[in-house]
Amino acid sequence: MPPEVASVSTPSSDPLHQNLQAWFGFSQFRPGQEPVIRALTEGRSAAAIFPTGSGKSLCYQMAALQLPHLTLVVSPLLALMQDQLDYLHSRNIPAAAIDSGRSADDIRQTMQDAREGRLKILMVSVERLKNERFRQFLGNVNLSLLVIDEAHCISEWGHNFRPDYLKLPAYAREFAIPQVLLLTATATPKVISDMQSRFGIEDRDVICTGFYRNNLDLSVLSIMPEERDRELIQWLAPRRYQSSVVYVTQQKTAETLANTLRDNGINAVAYHAGMNSEERDAIQRSFMSGQHRCIVATIAFGMGIDKSDIRSVVHYDLPKSVENYSQEIGRAGRDGQPSQCLVLGNRDNIHVLENFVYGDTPSLDSIRLVLQAVREAGNHWEILLTPLSNTTDIRQLPLKTLLVYLELEGIIKPLYSYFAEYRLQYRLQPAELEQQFSGERQQFVRALLRSVRMARTWGTLDIDDFCRRYQGADRSRVIRALDYFQEQGWIVLESKQMTEVYGVLNNHFILNDLAARLHQLFVQKEQAEIQRIHDMIALFESEECLSHQLAEWFGDHNAPLHCGHCSACRGTSVAFPRRPLHPAPEQINIPALLAPLEERLGHPANTETRVRFLCGLPTPLLGKNRARSLPGWAALEQWPYQKVQAQVLGQFG
Structure with a gap:
């Protein structure tokens, strides 16, 4: 049974319930699902703020089958897309994804299916919307609904702000998508208001179902770092045959702790972003199948993991925020059965968490370098993100945030993105390919193919250079031609080196003043992130009910004052130990x-x-x-x- 809905025997004559039974095999919605789906089928946008595992996915899946055109789902993680695709395919629902792990043939077939109306749901990452070939494709497809998963990423006040998400309202307008569905499990009232205003969603269509989980036992234990391994082994030993997730902050900790647990008879495996994708996929599959009972992971693991019987979630290191804590413990007990969540708390890890926040703040000198590049660019500024990051010594995520700040300041405006280089491999010889056309089209194709610089098996094409030399050519025509060649199976096409093109609206700014103002924005963001850490410590050290406080954090005022299944309610509130700096x-x-x-x-x-x-x-x-x-x-x-x-x-x- 998927986690989205619960099966009951009560029949219903309502068409929506009949469709639920026919398409998904269930006869009752979970709380919140029905009003969200009805809003969408009645032509309005909506937001579903449900706890992890409460069935957000069914909202778009059910609506997509009733809307006339394609539903586009933007998701931050490939694992999330694949899990949902597997489920949709098991229900014979026509759905597909486009991501970097798929072959050119797969992507070409997916686009063709979408154009010809054979798909109902298409899943992509937010970065895919910057791809000029994909944008041209979207411009020729009828879209009914844009679904934004992890929608809290839109808000700068959210715990996982992603600058590219800020562009989604503009994308919705550009592609004339009439409705939007926002999905998230971790949005505070301030974040919900921000999300809602960006897409003009009515108050009645913002559906929050509450965050209280009565099947989760929440415990916080104050413990010195050198005692954590012993405590964790003792705690996991009687649970060794149940599924458990142990969260750590750093990759090296994941490796060493997994080894320690295995040495003590616990079938554990490490998982982190430093592994290659094939290794991570294999580890995830082994955990999902029960081959490994315990996974020791950084936060690279978890989002979109559809395993309903995780009985334990342990924070060996402190989580990054209250939102992260809520999201991570939300992976326990999704089947509704009792599950335990444990925090092994101390203050040693707090400095590590804080330092990563400080490390993301660009220096004033680095910001000046970016502004100098804008000033020298003229009317158009073309950038490759990696070289700019290396030149200015700003990590890529804060660099993207800086570019968004420059947009908000009215300094630059995004125009379009393109790949600096296209590579192709012939499946049909160039002379034969030319013969597929006649007249001016044949002349165009001949000139285009003769501009390809061939190596042994792959050739490269500088589109801008070709357009300068061939009268009547522009980028869009060249890309349409290349896409057509690929659709016909005549070439294999690859693209790389994404180039962002901005219009420079104002290069007469006072450089030092603007740099100082932008730096202050990052400092404010830094301070907000640091405050998140201290808010989390205050939650864990409080004598009040943890479940109640957690629900209140997300604006849910209906949780009991005393849940009876947390360490505070059991009278074991904690104060995390402090010790002197080492080395002195x-x-x-x-x-x-x-x-x-x-x-x-x-x-x-x-x-x-x-x-x-x-x-x-x-x-x-x-x-x-x-x-x-x-x-x-x-x-x-x-x-x-x-x-x-x-x-x-x-x-x-």
Whole structure:
């Protein structure tokens, strides 16, 4: 049985319930599902704010089958798309996904099926909407509904803000998509209001079902780090034949802890983003099938995991926020059966969490470099994200956020994106391909193919260069031609090096003033993220009912004041232990720790680079210089960022 709905025997003569029975094999909706689906089928947009595992997916699946045209689902994770696709296919519902893991033939067939009306649901990542070939495809397809999964990513006040999500309202207008459905499990009232306003959703169509889960037992244990392994082994031992997830912050912890658990008779396996996709997929499948009972994972694991019988979720390290905690424990007990959630709490990991937040804030100098590039660009600014990130030493996510801030400041405006390079491989010889056309079209195709620079089996095409040389050619015509060749099976086509093109609306800004203002926006965001961590600590250390506080955080005022199944209700509220800094400040020789880095760089590093090296926070500059391999890397990762900064300034001046 899928998690979306629960089966009951009560029949209904209502057509919506009849369709539910016919299409999905169930006769009753879960709370909130029916009003969301009715809003969509009556032509309105809606938002479904349901806890993890409460059936958000059924809302769009059911609506899509009743709407006349294609439903486009934007999802942040490939695993989420694949799980939902597998379920839809099991119900014989025509659905597909386009992602980087699929072959050119698969993608071509999916687009053809969509154009010819054979698909009802198409799933993509938000980044796919920047692809010019995909955008041309969408412009020729009738769309009924845009579904945005993990919709809290739209809001800067959400716990997982993604700059590309800010463009979704504009995409909905551009492709004339008449309705939108927003789905999330972790939105506070402020985030819900932000989401709602961006898409003009009426109050009556924002459906929140509450966040209280009466089958989850929530425990917080105050414990020193060196005691966690022993405590975890004792806690998991009687549960070794049940499915468990243990969350950690860092990849190396996932590996070492999984080894420790296996050595103590617990069938555990590590999972983190440092593994290749094939390895992660294999581990996920083994966990889903029950081959491995315990998975020790970073937060790279979990979103979209449709396993209903996870009996335990343990936070070996503290989660990043209240929202993350809610999302992660929400993976336990999705079948409604009693499940345990345990936090092994101490303050040692807090500095690591905070330092990652500080590490994402671009320096003032780095922001100036971006603004200088805008000023020198003229009316059009073309960027490749990776080179710009390396040049300015800003990690890619905050760099994307900076570009959004520049849009909001009226400095730049996104025009379009294109691939800087197209590669093709012939399945039909060029001379034969030319003969498929006549007249001016044949001349165009001949000139196009002769512009392809062939290597052994693959050729590359510089579209802009071709358009400059061939009268009457433009990018859209060339891309339509290449797509047609691929659809006919005459070529295999690949594209790479996504180039973003912005119009520069104002390059007369006062550079230092604007840089300072933008830097302050990042500082404010940084402070908000730090506050999230402290709000989470306050939740765990509170003497009030954990379940009640968690529900209140998300605006659910209907949870009981005393749930009876949390550590606070059992009278075991905690205060996380503190201990002195290690190593002690008087033992630190900052110049000696930094000497290997500065020798490799060939010059003195600036303060931000020095602090991030000592805290073990990766940046493009440190990555390019393989700083992880140097002595001194992460030597002070257990220190607060600001204390490391003070030590650096104190010893270097």
